[in-house]
Amino acid sequence: MANLNFGLLAPIIIIELILLIVALVDLIRIEKTNGPKWLWTLLILFVSIIGPILYFVVGRRNT
16 A cells, blocks of 8 residues: 555546535536435445546436
């Protein structure tokens, strides 16, 4: 762990944070989702990078 280069992880962490913020803002603004909003909030926050991607692929309802 001491030899871990944080310069390689920084872009992944930044992309993950941007994706998380964009997903949460979209979830707040959208009226209807496929499933309850509270469940999507938990998935976005706690399932790392896969949660926001799942929200954009499955959770958004096209009206």
